[in-house]
Amino acid sequence: MGKKLTKRSEDYSKWYNELVVQADLAENSAVRGCMVIKPYGYAIWEKMQAELDRMFKETGHENAYFPLFVPKSLFEAEEKNAEGFAKECAVVTHYRLKTDPEDSSKLIVDPNAKLEEELIVRPTSEAIIWNTYKGWIQSYRDLPLLINQWANVVRWEMRTRLFLRTAEFLWQEGHTAHATKEEALQEAELMNNVYAEFAENFLAVPVIKGVKTESERFAGADETYCIEALMQDGKALQAGTSHFLGQNFAKAFDVKFTSNQGKQEHVWATSWGVSTRLMGALIMTHSDDQGLVLPPNLAPFQVVIVPIYKNQEQLDAISQVANELVQDLKLHGVSVKFDNRDTHKPGWKFNEYELKGVPLRIGIGPKDLEKRTVELARRDTLTKEFIAKETVVETVITLLKEIQENLYTKAKNYRNDHITPVDTFEEFKDVLNTKGGFISAHWDGTTETEDKIKEITKATIRCIPMDAIIEEGTCVFSGKSSSRRVLFAKAY
RNA sequence: CGGGUAGUAGCUUAGUCCGGUUAAAGUGCUGGUCUGGGGGACCAGAGAUCGGAGGUUCGAAUCCUCUCUACCCGACCA
Structure with missing residues (x-):
């Protein structure tokens, strides 16, 4: 007997928290509100990053990196933006610790090491980036400027939940500058479309594209485009946003360019971001009472092979078949793991991989060797069948595609019904x-x-x-x- | 910041009301034997000075005072 997952119908929120921990995605850390993303969870995030990064580059963007800290004077430059984030900023005020004179085993903040100007730990990077862009943009020839950064940000939230709302989170933030309003608006909408395409094709999460009302808009934006997803408990999740920033930041940071007419004009801006919150969307869209369900496009490994054996000879014979299969599947672009650990039994592994959402599981035992078959189990439907060894690769490729589509269709039907x-x-x-x-x-x-x-x-x-x-x-x-x-x- | 709950083995908890020998269980961990097609069984073992500090007492996980931390409900959350 092992860990049992709470059912969704009993306590959805508890189910979610247990699932994240038991599927080995992430856990709470010693730092309040901050999570540790574990290797299995991080592997999924890396897959998201890789695909998004590819899409950004395909649409003409380049990556760069800006500082973690924002001097307070820069942070406050764009008034609405500063006001919107002020309540949740971590602030660095000192730069040195020293031994506590009253207890040599302790450290205290050295009062003599106070910073002349406080540094804000970025809750978002518009301020530091626009201050930088000022030096990069002089002419219409410098535009458009299409930059993305992969980074961590900190927002001191009162109530946190793994992936959905954490004090520190990972994200990407695109920051672009354009010569005209039309072009900036187009960019903001384009990137919202990129997000929607990514969510639907990769996460298999159906989303609704729309714009925010004034009160829900990003602080400092003139228009916020967004993609909204629906979770299994009937609550909505904002999965990504893309902002048309008008000339607000250009004016706040005095970023002007000379147009081809020789006139000085403020540039037009956008910013757009998605975060590790997408992990939450992924989990809450597809998973069930047995655990995580991963779309094949994002699974760290799409297929796992579990040997079933009584002794070393059997394992050896099975391993030979399994290794051939691994090679063959890899050759066809399928990521596969052969779990030949002798430290866990088949039943234990079955549960483990169900909990971790591996799309397809292949079981090979002595009976299969005899009959030249394998047992193939799919995670999304929890069904099993025996198929001829020769047809495995073909079947796996077909099923992976089918599972990806099935998850999307199922989620979309649910969403449309709601x-x-x-x-x-x-x-x-x-x-x-x-x-x-x-x-x-x-x-x-x-x-x-x-x-x-x-x-x-x-x-x-x-x-x-x-x-x-x-x-x-x-x-x-x-x-x-x-x-x-x-x-x-x-x-x- | 207001209201509430809880800190005991790696984890989950019992024991606290009503103080009494060596602090209990499940799970996890280590070793062994049997097992192996859905979280195996049995045996043996390691592991907690009971969040911290102080006090009352012959004696404190248990009573008192202070303190720290986490969680829940509010407030808050582009």
Whole structure:
């Protein structure tokens, strides 16, 4: 008997926390609110990084790296941005420790080592980056500037949860500068589309593309594009954002260029980011009561081979078949692990790999050697079948593709079933409390209404969908006129 | 920052109300034998000065005082 995972229906939040730990993805650290990402979890993150990085480069971006610290004077330059993040900033005030004169085994902050200017640990890098861009941009010939950075950031959150909200997290942040408003708007939308494509094709997580309302917008942005996903408990998760920053940062940091007309103009900006939160989206979209379910595109290994044997001779015979299979699968681009550890028994391994979400498992035992078969089990459906050894590679390739598609289809069906159009506030509250998910409703466009709905129901406007149909209607709360529906949901 | 709960073996917990010899269990760990097609069984062993400091007492995991930490509910969270 071993660890048992709490069922989703019993306590969804507990299920999530246990799953993250038991699947060996991450654990809480000695630092409050900060997690340790374990090798298996980090391998998944690396797969995400690799694919995103490829997509960024394909769309013309280059990587660079900017400092972890932001001098306070730079941080406060863009007022709205500074104000938005001020409450959750870690601040460095000293640069030296010394031995405690009252207890030589302890260290204290040396009061003589106070910094003249405090350093903010970046909660996001616009400030330091735009201060740098000032020196890089003089002419329209320097534009567009298309930069991405892979980094860690710190936001001192009151309540944290592994991957979903941690005090320190890993992310990428793109920061671009353009000569025209149109071009910057295009860039912001382009990158939101890149995120959507990545989420759907790689994570197999269906997302809704949209724009944020003014109150949900990034601090310092003129427009925030986003992708919103729906989790199995009916709550929405903001999976990525892309901001059109207007000329706000260019003006705050005085970044001007000479146009081809010889005129001095402020540049137009975007910034966009996705984080380790995507891990949370991945987990909560596909996983079940047995553990993690990984889409083949992101699994650290797509296939695991488990030998079943009684003695060394059997293991040797099985290993020969298994190793041939490993070679053959690798040749066809399938990542595979042969788990020949003698320290754990087959049953234990089966559970282990189910918990870790490996898409396909191949079992080979003495009976298989005799019959020239293998046992093939798929994680998404938890079904098993015996297939002829000769057809394994072919079947595996077909199934991996099928699993990737199946996960996406299943998630999308669930998501679509949980977009409920409502026309009255009673219905709104009822759907929110019984069914959950997205609620598609008319809204009068005011922050007052948005706030009141949030206060009463805890639901927020997740986004105004890009593909919203223009239709006449009346606001579900105020009764005022509205021209399109927006999506409400309780969110992470 | 307000309200609540909890700190005992690597982990999860019992014991605390009502003080009493060597602090208990499951799991995990180490060794062995049998096992091996879904988290194996049995045997043996290692492992905790009971979050920390002080106090009461012949005697404290248990009572008192102070303190630290974590978690939950609020507040907060582009």
